[in-house]
Amino acid sequence: MDAKIVLLPGDGIGPEIIKQAERVLAAVAKRFNHRFAFESHLIGGTAIDQTGDPLPAATVEACRAAGAVLLGAVGGPKWDDPSAAVRPEQGLLRIRKELQLFANLRPIQTFAELVDASPLKREIVEGTDILFFRELTGGVYFGDSGRTTVDGVESAHQSMVYSVPEVERIVRMAAQAARSRSNRLTSVDKANVLEPSRLWRQVAQRVMSEEFPDVQYDVVLVDAMAMHLISRPRDFDVVVTGNLFGDILTDEASMLPGSLGMLPSASMGSDGPGLFEPIHGSAPDIAGRGIANPLATILAAAMMLRHSLGLEDEAGKIEAAVRKVLADGLRTADIAGGQDSIGTEAMGNAVVAAL
Template sequence: MNKYKIAVLKGDGIGPEIVNEAIKVLNKTAEKFGFEVDYDEALLGGCAIDATGVPLPEETIAKCKAADSVLLGAVGGPKWDNQPGNNRPEAGLLGIRGALGLFANLRPAVIFEPLKNASPLKAEIIGDSMDIMIVRELTGGIYFGKRGKFEEDGVPAAYDTEKYSVTEIERIGRVAFDMAMKRNKKLTSVDKANVLDSSRLWRETIIRLSKEYPEVELSHMYVDNCAMQLVRNPKQFDVIVTSNIFGDILSDEASMISGSIGMLASASLSSGKSGLYEPIHGSAPDIAGQGIANPLATILSVAMMLRYSLDEPKAAEAIEKAVSEALKTVRTPDIYTEGTKKVSTSEMGDIVVSLL
């Protein structure tokens, strides 16, 4: 029997609530498919600041490195807004990505059939379905570049640097091309090569790399045009690969096309099998503790974990099918529609478990 060790970072706000439901589903899946899971909890984000003074304690890094995979809830909240930039909860998130070498972020934007009417786009634009995989570079670019504040002619100013090396671009490019090979062999590389030198290097590198993947149809698109095309004709996309900041923005846009940001999972991968799995929504401190948060994005993140890190694809598929089935009759308040039953966070978790 396979046995997996999962580091659990519940985080802040609704994080503990949604992670508890995901663990409930993972336990049931393990029982059904014949494997075992051990959990090791650690602190990240605002809760870590409260307990230790820093958003990413060394103990958390050690536990995550020792695990087969990491499950994260969400971090942040207004309580910690007055922390200096390098000690905010979000700094802990950036730090754990760097510490684990998580350079590739996979963000699927999928419309489940029962939620088709929840999309803000017209049915004729969406068509029968939407299934886009955004591959976002995660440890380079402007979020990790040199930054600072200074005075210019007596006026406060600041700068942030967008920088990429060929090595970083090739690394994320291979993940995207490999993903395209497993899907519809179609890849769109998004940049701003008409303005930025870093984007020109990005495009040159992706073009050169494409020669290793002759079966993949490669196209290029400026980020502003891509943002427009996602709402004009999302069906044209299959796999999108892009930089850290562009991927951050485009993946949130794609999430809303799918009907609710509360439905979308993500995977952050290293060069090995381990990864960090989390919903793409935030900590929603305004609804924390009310039992109304949507746990499905976190549950679907567990499905991604089973597929990409734990080599349990049948278990992953079972969770996805259970979620789709649950949505036919029950909804949390964020996705509620007339004719369905409104349920709490824990009730939704229980229903997914029962459908497994």
């Protein structure tokens, strides 16, 4: 395969972890006789410093022409002024919009070697393997908003809006994924209170009954789901939900494996390249020290091969290599539990060697 891969290192530890993921992808290309052409472009705070824009036009053009996009992280205290007109995070929101990425995929998987790093008991989290589908471009985050003052009293509002097509496309994508796993799908809403959730539930039920009658389907209210993730996470396989609920639930679920440094994510649309990234932030406190955990970014590269380039075997080989280095006892500081640890480059070396 010939594929163009755009790298968006971004800010903080982004350049360090992207470098290791690029090395792993180069090793995969060599082993499987592919040709990957890598291009690096600006996004986030670094882009603001160099161009005044968190998402320069050249970056958008390159991403649209790519087979896939791999992102490091954006943001940091240098650009944290809440009154600033231009912020790094605007670049991330805009690239999702420019590439029409409406689905965020976030796998929550525990590694046997790290299960004791979880704040929950081993018997609760061991064997957890959930794939979340979060709707990414609708809901309250993109609803009409504003502030008004009446009789000296200020109020604020923001609307939660979902359309039938928005619900249909994310439910279909999640159901198709369920068919390739354990054939189980859970939809999370708040239909007992919110009208958009009632529409969500009606549309999801119709799509599942008409198009996916073979998939085991159930519905859980979001407050109950928040409890279930802590008490019985192994009961869930594929979960689909809206933007707000997905944002909160996936952050909660990210604590099940015990470290943000192990969790990748993907943002996908109907056509064009997907955007793949670790779920952790830019970690400016450790940037440049060579101790960041690159495994989430390396696993994001595996998701990229699977979901954007259709290279399932190659993706599996990366994931197997990550499991091997963990089985060999290699740890970066965030997953070492105070024991001996290795740095970012050494961990990258170990994954490449395992490949």
